[in-house]
Amino acid sequence: MKGIERLVFVGLNGYAVALDRETGEIVWSNNELKSGYVTLLLDGDRLIVSTNGYIFCLDPLTGRVIWNNHMKGYGGGAPTALVSVRGQSSQVLTQQAAEATAWQAAASANHTTSHTTSS
Template sequence: MSLAQLVFVGFNKNVAALDRHSGTIVWEWRAAKGSSYVTLHLDRDLLIVAVDGYMYGLDAMTGEERWFNPMSGYGTGVTSIASVSGSVGNLPAAAAQTYQQQQQNDQATYHHSS
């Protein structure tokens, strides 16, 4: 399985990686600190997770915790995360290209069936 085949979800201190085609859970992880709200950011092979002000770095393929930072003094709330390499390759452009191709295929199918 490759990283491009995973979708990440987070809620209630939990993070899971799902197979993007079947929805099957590939791995699960639970934050040791924090209470509920989870923010996720994929930075190449590192999944950065914020849970109520606590920061974690997880291996995106396995869910193994690489690092923890309590971000002392920063407080809690909705977290914003950004990085210069916050995607895998050029996935946004590839996704847009796939979407455009699918739209063209749908239009061609519609015209043939009319």
């Protein structure tokens, strides 16, 4: 069994799928979800999946359904926003990547400047 850090999760047309990060091979696929647009959130040791007005909680290592909730009366069929205090949304990850890139560029510029002035 692969560790969670070795997996990439994808939601497609009512499916949640885990892929091997290095090879792209399918590790598991769950077709128990209702069809439609799928939104995923990795929340620590749970994969939260929203599709067509249903919320599912999956084991991210196996794809097994831990629980589900029909969310009756909240609508369905539209993309869902999922946020967790433990997980990170793609916006947060994008911001962190931009900050890391800026920090690396500044560190590289400082390193070049220090070599130029000490020569």
